[in-house]
Amino acid sequence: MTQPNRRRLVLALLISTLSISIVFSSPAIAAESPGAPESPAPFFTGAPDAAAFQVGAEAELQAARDALSRMLAVTGKRTIENTLIPYNEIMLHADNAAYGSHLMESVHPDSTFRARAEELTQRASKFLDDLSLNRPVYDALVEIDTKKADPPTRYFVTKTLQDFRLSGVDKDEATRKMISTLLEDLTKTGQDFSRNIRSDSRTIQVDGVADLAGLPEDFIKSHAPGANGKITLSIENPDYFPIIRYAQNSEVRRRLMYEDLNRGYPANMAVLDSLIAKRYRLARILGYPTWADYVTVDKMIGSSKNASDFIDRLRETTFRRAQDEYALYLKRKREDDPAATQVGKWEMAYYGRLIRKRDYDFDPQEARAYFRFDLVKQGLLDVTSKMFGLTYKRMENAAVWDPSVDAYEVFEGSKLLGRFYLDLHPRAGKFNHAAKFTIRQGVAGVQVPEHALVCNFPGGKAGDPGLMEHSDVETFFHEFGHLIHAILGGQGQWEPVSGTATQRDFVEAPSQMLEEWVWDPKVLQTFARHYQTEQPIPLPLVDKMKRADAFGRALNTATQAYYAAISLNIYNTTPDRVNTDAVVADLEPKFTPVPRMDSTHMQTSFGHLDGYSAVYYTYMWSLVIAKDMFSRFNRENLLDPTVAREYRDYVLAPGGSKPARELVKGFLKRDYDFKAFDSWLAGKD
Numbered sequence: 001m002t003q004p005n006r007r008r009l010v011l012a013l014l015i016s017t018l019s020i021s022i023v024f025s026s027p028a029i030a031a032e033s034p035g036a037p038e039s040p041a042p043f044f045t046g047a048p049d050a051a052a053f054q055v056g057a058e059a060e061l062q063a064a065r066d067a068l069s070r071m072l073a074v075t076g077k078r079t080i081e082n083t084l085i086p087y088n089e090i091m092l093h094a095d096n097a098a099y100g101s102h103l104m105e106s107v108h109p110d111s112t113f114r115a116r117a118e119e120l121t122q123r124a125s126k127f128l129d130d131l132s133l134n135r136p137v138y139d140a141l142v143e144i145d146t147k148k149a150d151p152p153t154r155y156f157v158t159k160t161l162q163d164f165r166l167s168g169v170d171k172d173e174a175t176r177k178m179i180s181t182l183l184e185d186l187t188k189t190g191q192d193f194s195r196n197i198r199s200d201s202r203t204i205q206v207d208g209v210a211d212l213a214g215l216p217e218d219f220i221k222s223h224a225p226g227a228n229g230k231i232t233l234s235i236e237n238p239d240y241f242p243i244i245r246y247a248q249n250s251e252v253r254r255r256l257m258y259e260d261l262n263r264g265y266p267a268n269m270a271v272l273d274s275l276i277a278k279r280y281r282l283a284r285i286l287g288y289p290t291w292a293d294y295v296t297v298d299k300m301i302g303s304s305k306n307a308s309d310f311i312d313r314l315r316e317t318t319f320r321r322a323q324d325e326y327a328l329y330l331k332r333k334r335e336d337d338p339a340a341t342q343v344g345k346w347e348m349a350y351y352g353r354l355i356r357k358r359d360y361d362f363d364p365q366e367a368r369a370y371f372r373f374d375l376v377k378q379g380l381l382d383v384t385s386k387m388f389g390l391t392y393k394r395m396e397n398a399a400v401w402d403p404s405v406d407a408y409e410v411f412e413g414s415k416l417l418g419r420f421y422l423d424l425h426p427r428a429g430k431f432n433h434a435a436k437f438t439i440r441q442g443v444a445g446v447q448v449p450e451h452a453l454v455c456n457f458p459g460g461k462a463g464d465p466g467l468m469e470h471s472d473v474e475t476f477f478h479e480f481g482h483l484i485h486a487i488l489g490g491q492g493q494w495e496p497v498s499g500t501a502t503q504r505d506f507v508e509a510p511s512q513m514l515e516e517w518v519w520d521p522k523v524l525q526t527f528a529r530h531y532q533t534e535q536p537i538p539l540p541l542v543d544k545m546k547r548a549d550a551f552g553r554a555l556n557t558a559t560q561a562y563y564a565a566i567s568l569n570i571y572n573t574t575p576d577r578v579n580t581d582a583v584v585a586d587l588e589p590k591f592t593p594v595p596r597m598d599s600t601h602m603q604t605s606f607g608h609l610d611g612y613s614a615v616y617y618t619y620m621w622s623l624v625i626a627k628d629m630f631s632r633f634n635r636e637n638l639l640d641p642t643v644a645r646e647y648r649d650y651v652l653a654p655g656g657s658k659p660a661r662e663l664v665k666g667f668l669k670r671d672y673d674f675k676a677f678d679s680w681l682a683g684k685d
């Protein structure tokens with residue numbers, strides 16, 4: 001998930017990433033360790049309270065302002081040394097302030113701290129937005145002679161100038177003022193949208209244990225009835241997914257899903273309308289017909305029309321197969337209810353599981369027993385350290401925002417490459433999906449990359465083995481794919497194109513590719529051991545799991561295409577023609593045979609409509625590339641570091657210092673294509 005309203009600053013990648021961070025240790029302050037100029041203190045050093053955190057963020061913004069003054073004060077010939085380097089410093093410090101605040105507003109356990117962090121995010125965003133419209137800065141950058149510079153530097157300058165023009169820097173002053181006001185508004189509106197989702201944590205109550213029939217024993221044990229004898233169930237993931245998959249009582253599933261699909265309603269209806277209207281206005285001022293036209297222009301896909309064609313292609317490839325799959329759901333339901341004429345949305349996960357159990361002999365509970373949280377976590381660390389030749393060292397007694405958070409340093413040999421924080425279990429007021437948050441982008445010789453994974457997995461409580469669904473394990477690998485991209489790509493010179501700051505519709509390729517590792521029997525056997533018997537996961541079980549996974553693939557892909565269509569269609573026209581309820585209702589039957597659930601408003605909790613705005617197609621676009629890149633790996637030995645090394649060198653290490661198409665071509669030795677994706681969609685993989 002990212003902050004869409006600013007071009008340069010991707011705050012977080014959701015089931016994917018987001019963040020920025022702050023600090024205390026601007027490199028100057030961290031000079032207490034004089035021998036290690038490349039490793040300033042970790043960003044949360046000293047475990048600051050809200051006031052101290054603010055001081056740190058303000059120091060970063062001041063450092064950004066100082067670099068700006070230095071850059072503008074130069075007289076005479078503009079060079080990389082006297083202009084581009086100070087510009088890089090401006091971005092580094094302002095981004096540090098923005099990223100750190102954004103992380104804190106999403107994770108800090110204290111609501112006062114979170115509120116303070118929101119204000120700091122606004123200030124940092126305002127600084128960055130103003131910078132993007134600062135004509136003297138743009139003019140100075142234009143004057144730099146880059147003929148003799150290395151290719152990453154030339155690309156960085158070209159891309160930066162393009163970003164400035166897309167921001168409207170070449171408009172007259174009155175127009176730039178209007179843009180600036182709109183951007184400021186958009187930051188706040190986006191925060192309202194996220195906050196309304198975060199804080200609307202709904203629950204339902206059920207009468208007693210009988211209503212939990214079908215649920216795993218550990219779930220029932222951790223959901224004891226309250227004083228009134230009723231059991232409370234929440235729409236947060238650790239309750240939501242088990243309920244919709246396992247609860248025999250259909251009404252319990254329906255009630256919980258209804259609340260989930262109304263999260264953020266009604267508050268976010270108006271907020272979303274406002275986001276749509278403001279973005280449209282901004283796009284018009286900048287000379288584009290719609291926001292979707294504007295926001296796709298610097299992506300791999302290149303235009304709103306191409307995005308629409310891509311979504312159509314997905315619809316055409318999945319439509320018939322999705323109907324066939326749905327017919328199997330209905331057939332299965334009729335065994336319970338011969339008069340049934342349709343399968344409700346709240347019945348899909350439940351019957352999907354039953355079909356997989358009987359027809360594919362796969363029971364996710366059987367697999368779940370092999371995915372104990374702490375073993376999965378260690379396994380993921382071992383797998384990726386082996387693939388990429390890295391060592392992760394846990395930072396004992398590291399300062400963190402919550403005691404449940406773990407911090408690690410990443411080394412290659414004796415060289416510190418970066419740090420990461422794992423905040424992996426639910427907590428009140430915490431961001432409730434899964435994302436990689438940036439804290440600091442790496443800049444060689446100045447600061448190492450620091451990133452956080454913010455997820456909501458089972459476990460973390462005394463006496464709870466934290467048994468994960470296989471889909472949780474997949475999410476964990478996905479987010480870690482972003483993390484490793486950010487760290488390995490965060491070793492260059494230019495902060496704004498560091499790590500995952502690559503073309504937005506490529507960002508989900510490395511993360512989705514790493515998901516492949518959780519389907520490999522040899523990889524799984526390195527860490528998936530039964531939580532009671534310690535036996536490694538049996539190969540036949542992995543086999544069954546893979547076959548079962550292919551069932552429902554067309555429906556799932558069709559659903560993703562439907563989400564992508566919502567995202568594009570609310571932004572590719574004039575706002576007066578957009579009624580978000582109508583868009584959602586009109587599109588759904590065009591993509592999926594599953595009937596709509598009345599009186600629900602999924603768009604009010606679809607956080608990506610802010611972060612990704614019109615470009616949610618990104619996930620599927622990146623998946624096409626991920627499937628193709630994966631085809632180069634040796635499936636007999638996914639832990640072999642040879643191909644992983646090439647992948648690291650060609651795709652991850654350059655970060656955003658080249659167009660994504662070139663990164664992929666370097667690795668594949670050809671342009672990517674749809675073959676591997678189409679074959680996967682046809683269930684051949």
Ligand SMILES: [Zn+2]
Nearest residue numbers: 014015016511
């Ligand atoms: Zn992602």
